[in-house]
Amino acid sequence: MARHTLEPMPPVAIAPFVPVSVSIDLGDRSYAIMIGADLFADAASYDGLPRGGHALIVSNDTVAPLYLDDLRQTLQSRHRHVHTVVLPDGETHKEWGTLQRIFDALLNAGCDRKTVLYALGGGVVGDMTGFAAACFMRGVSFVQVPTTLLAQVDSSVGGKTGINHPLGKNMVGAFHQPLRVLCDLNVLRSLPARELSAGLAEVIKYGPIADMAFFDWIEAHIDDLRGLEVAALSHAVQRSCEIKALVVSSDEREAGLRAILNFGHTFGHAIEAGLGYGAWLHGEAVGCGMVMAARLSQVLGLVDDAFVERVRRLVERAGLPVVAPVLDVGNNVERYLSLMRVDKKAEDGEIRFVLVDGPGKAVLRPVSDDLVADVIERSCRVA
Amino acid sequence: MARHTLEPMPPVAIAPFVPVSVSIDLGDRSYAIMIGADLFADAASYDGLPRGGHALIVSNDTVAPLYLDDLRQTLQSRHRHVHTVVLPDGETHKEWGTLQRIFDALLNAGCDRKTVLYALGGGVVGDMTGFAAACFMRGVSFVQVPTTLLAQVDSSVGGKTGINHPLGKNMVGAFHQPLRVLCDLNVLRSLPARELSAGLAEVIKYGPIADMAFFDWIEAHIDDLRGLEVAALSHAVQRSCEIKALVVSSDEREAGLRAILNFGHTFGHAIEAGLGYGAWLHGEAVGCGMVMAARLSQVLGLVDDAFVERVRRLVERAGLPVVAPVLDVGNNVERYLSLMRVDKKAEDGEIRFVLVDGPGKAVLRPVSDDLVADVIERSCRVA
Incomplete structure (x- = not known):
C-alpha cells in the first residue's frame, strides 16, 4: 500500500484579468502553463518558442472553424511554413488511422x-498531437493550445500522450512534454455546457486528493464556473494546474504519486469502455467514477458518509451524472471488473484504486473484488 | 559543418569462445551487450533481468520455427506467463498493422x-518490438535477442526503434533502450548468405568513420567472416558494438555525433524506398550507399581515389552490390534527390551527408545537388 501526501500549499490570490503562469519543473524539459484571456492570438504568448522552419497546426472539425485562422495568422509571423491538418472530432477517432x-x-x-x-483543440487533439510529436522522426517539439476546460486543467499538462486500443483506453502512447501550454479562457465561451461540466469533473478531482480548501472554494463558486465567470475560471484553471504541476514535477513517469491524479478514473474508464467510447464524455465518466471511488473509500473506513455525500452533491451540481450505468444487464458487476482489470494501474490482474485516505489525501491500493462489487451495485441503482 | 572525431581506442584481443560483454553507458538506462556462442539458451545470460509476471516473445515466421521453443523454455523458468506472437517476416511488414x-x-x-x-529476430523484429515496448502503456521493458548479423552489430544496439511510413523509412518511432542485448553467434549459422553479407555492410561501416585498424582487420578476415568462422565473427561483433557503444553513449538522441553511424544510409535509404522496401536488403542498400558516400567524399577532396577503391573492393568482397540501381529511367537523379530530401538528417529541404573526412574520421555536412547528381550518375553506371 502506497500512501501519498502533498505538502500544504499557500492560498492563491485571485487576479482575474492578469495572465498568470504556472511552471512545470522537469529540468531541461521544464515549461510554462500560461493562463489568461485573449492569450493565444497574442504574439507575446509565444516568446521564447522556436521560430522559423515548419509549423503544423493540428485541430478538429469543431474547433478549426472557430480558431484555426487566428492561430495560423499569429504563427505565420513566426514560422516560414505553417501547415494545418483538421481531424474528425471525438474520442472514437482517437486511434491509429487518425494519428496517421x-x-x-x-x-x-x-x-x-x-x-x-x-x-x-481538446484532450483528444492534445493527446494525439503530443503522441505524433513524440514519434515523428523519433521526437519533435509541440505546443498545447487547449480549447476545452478539461484539456486546460488536466490533459494538456504533464506530457501524457497516446491513443486508444479496442481493448483499452490510452493503451498506446508516450510521455512527451510540450514546450508550453496556452490556456486561453476566452475560448471556453464557445464550449457547450456539457463539455464545460465534463471539465469541471477534473477540477473537482483535485480537492479530495490534495486540497480540501480548493474543494470548499469550488463548492462556493460552482455556479460562477458554470456561468463562465472569467475570474472564477481563471482561479480554477490556475489552482488545478498548480496541483498537477506539483504532482507531475515529483513523478513524471507515474512511478508512484502521479497515480493519484487518476482518482475516479478506474471506474470511469470502465464506464467509457463498457458503453463504447464517446457515449459518455471522459469527464462525465470521471465525475461518476469519483462518486464511486469516494464510496469505496467509505466502505474501507477511510472517509465518512458525509464526505461521500459532499462529493456526490458537488459532482451533481457540476452537471455530471452520479448514477453509474448498467453495462451488462445479466452480468453487470463482472463486466465492470473485467474492464477494470486492463487498467494501466493493475498489476498481475489485481485492480488498484486511488482512494481518499481522509479528505485531501490520496492512497493507491488494491481492493478485494467483493467490496468493489458492492460499490458497483449500489452506484448503479438510482440514487 | 559539424566535424566529429572519436578518441583512438586500444586494440582488442580476440578471445573466440569466451563470452564477452560490451557496456552501453547511459546512466540509469545503461545495459550490457553479451556476445558468445550458445548464449540465449543459457540461463546465466538473463541474470539480473526482471523475473516473474508476464513475458511476450515477439518473433517472425522465419526465425520462430528455429529458436522460439528454446527461448520460451528458458523464459518459463523466469516468468509466470510466457506469451508469444509471430509476425510475418520482412521489411514490407514493418508498419502499423503488424505493430498492432x-x-x-x-x-x-x-x-x-x-x-x-x-x-x-532481425532488425525488423527488433525495431518493432522496441517501438511496441516504448508505447505500450507509455513504456515497458524489452530485451533484444538479435538473430541476424545486422541486428547484432547495429540495429539491436542503441535504442532506435520504429516503423516505416509509405513516405519514408523509420519515420515513426522512439528512442527506447533495451535492458540487455544477447548476441548468440551460433544462431548466425542458420542465416542465409545474402543476409550475412547484408550484416557485413554494417560491420564494414565502422572502419571508414571511426577505426581504420578495424577496416584493415576486416579486409584480412572477410573470407573467414563469410565462412562463419566463430572467432572472426566474435571479434567483428564485439568491435562493432564497442564503437557503436562509444558513439551512442555520447549522443543517445542523435544531436550530433551519432549521425556518423548513418554513413552510406542517405543514399541507401533512397535505394530502398525507390525500389520498394524489401527489393534490396537494408544492408545491401547501405553497402552500395557507402561506396557512393566514399565517392562523394572524394569529389569534395576529403579522401583519394585509392580510398574509394578500397571501400568499393571490400563491399564487393562482402558479397554486396556496388553498382547503384536506376530508380527512374527518365528522371533518375531527380528521383534520388527527392527521396533523400525526406531523410531525417535533412533540415529545411537541405540534404546532409555523412562523409569520410580522411580515413577513419567522419563529418556531417550538406552538399550541393550538382555534386551529388554527378556521384549518382557515375554510381549507376556498370563499374
Whole structure:
C-alpha cells in the first residue's frame, strides 16, 4: 500500500484579468502553463518558442472553424511554413488511422526534425498531437493550445500522450512534454455546457486528493464556473494546474504519486469502455467514477458518509451524472471488473484504486473484488 | 559543418569462445551487450533481468520455427506467463498493422506495465518490438535477442526503434533502450548468405568513420567472416558494438555525433524506398550507399581515389552490390534527390551527408545537388 501526501500549499490570490503562469519543473524539459484571456492570438504568448522552419497546426472539425485562422495568422509571423491538418472530432477517432493523418500531413509538407506541432483543440487533439510529436522522426517539439476546460486543467499538462486500443483506453502512447501550454479562457465561451461540466469533473478531482480548501472554494463558486465567470475560471484553471504541476514535477513517469491524479478514473474508464467510447464524455465518466471511488473509500473506513455525500452533491451540481450505468444487464458487476482489470494501474490482474485516505489525501491500493462489487451495485441503482 | 572525431581506442584481443560483454553507458538506462556462442539458451545470460509476471516473445515466421521453443523454455523458468506472437517476416511488414498485432497480443494476454518483451529476430523484429515496448502503456521493458548479423552489430544496439511510413523509412518511432542485448553467434549459422553479407555492410561501416585498424582487420578476415568462422565473427561483433557503444553513449538522441553511424544510409535509404522496401536488403542498400558516400567524399577532396577503391573492393568482397540501381529511367537523379530530401538528417529541404573526412574520421555536412547528381550518375553506371 502506497500512501501519498502533498505538502500544504499557500492560498492563491485571485487576479482575474492578469495572465498568470504556472511552471512545470522537469529540468531541461521544464515549461510554462500560461493562463489568461485573449492569450493565444497574442504574439507575446509565444516568446521564447522556436521560430522559423515548419509549423503544423493540428485541430478538429469543431474547433478549426472557430480558431484555426487566428492561430495560423499569429504563427505565420513566426514560422516560414505553417501547415494545418483538421481531424474528425471525438474520442472514437482517437486511434491509429487518425494519428496517421498527422504523419501524412507532416511528410507530405516536407517537415523535418525542427518542426513544431501545435495542438489546437481538446484532450483528444492534445493527446494525439503530443503522441505524433513524440514519434515523428523519433521526437519533435509541440505546443498545447487547449480549447476545452478539461484539456486546460488536466490533459494538456504533464506530457501524457497516446491513443486508444479496442481493448483499452490510452493503451498506446508516450510521455512527451510540450514546450508550453496556452490556456486561453476566452475560448471556453464557445464550449457547450456539457463539455464545460465534463471539465469541471477534473477540477473537482483535485480537492479530495490534495486540497480540501480548493474543494470548499469550488463548492462556493460552482455556479460562477458554470456561468463562465472569467475570474472564477481563471482561479480554477490556475489552482488545478498548480496541483498537477506539483504532482507531475515529483513523478513524471507515474512511478508512484502521479497515480493519484487518476482518482475516479478506474471506474470511469470502465464506464467509457463498457458503453463504447464517446457515449459518455471522459469527464462525465470521471465525475461518476469519483462518486464511486469516494464510496469505496467509505466502505474501507477511510472517509465518512458525509464526505461521500459532499462529493456526490458537488459532482451533481457540476452537471455530471452520479448514477453509474448498467453495462451488462445479466452480468453487470463482472463486466465492470473485467474492464477494470486492463487498467494501466493493475498489476498481475489485481485492480488498484486511488482512494481518499481522509479528505485531501490520496492512497493507491488494491481492493478485494467483493467490496468493489458492492460499490458497483449500489452506484448503479438510482440514487 | 559539424566535424566529429572519436578518441583512438586500444586494440582488442580476440578471445573466440569466451563470452564477452560490451557496456552501453547511459546512466540509469545503461545495459550490457553479451556476445558468445550458445548464449540465449543459457540461463546465466538473463541474470539480473526482471523475473516473474508476464513475458511476450515477439518473433517472425522465419526465425520462430528455429529458436522460439528454446527461448520460451528458458523464459518459463523466469516468468509466470510466457506469451508469444509471430509476425510475418520482412521489411514490407514493418508498419502499423503488424505493430498492432503486438499490442493485440499484449492486451489479449492481460499484460501489464511490468511485462518484459523479448525481440527474437532481425532488425525488423527488433525495431518493432522496441517501438511496441516504448508505447505500450507509455513504456515497458524489452530485451533484444538479435538473430541476424545486422541486428547484432547495429540495429539491436542503441535504442532506435520504429516503423516505416509509405513516405519514408523509420519515420515513426522512439528512442527506447533495451535492458540487455544477447548476441548468440551460433544462431548466425542458420542465416542465409545474402543476409550475412547484408550484416557485413554494417560491420564494414565502422572502419571508414571511426577505426581504420578495424577496416584493415576486416579486409584480412572477410573470407573467414563469410565462412562463419566463430572467432572472426566474435571479434567483428564485439568491435562493432564497442564503437557503436562509444558513439551512442555520447549522443543517445542523435544531436550530433551519432549521425556518423548513418554513413552510406542517405543514399541507401533512397535505394530502398525507390525500389520498394524489401527489393534490396537494408544492408545491401547501405553497402552500395557507402561506396557512393566514399565517392562523394572524394569529389569534395576529403579522401583519394585509392580510398574509394578500397571501400568499393571490400563491399564487393562482402558479397554486396556496388553498382547503384536506376530508380527512374527518365528522371533518375531527380528521383534520388527527392527521396533523400525526406531523410531525417535533412533540415529545411537541405540534404546532409555523412562523409569520410580522411580515413577513419567522419563529418556531417550538406552538399550541393550538382555534386551529388554527378556521384549518382557515375554510381549507376556498370563499374
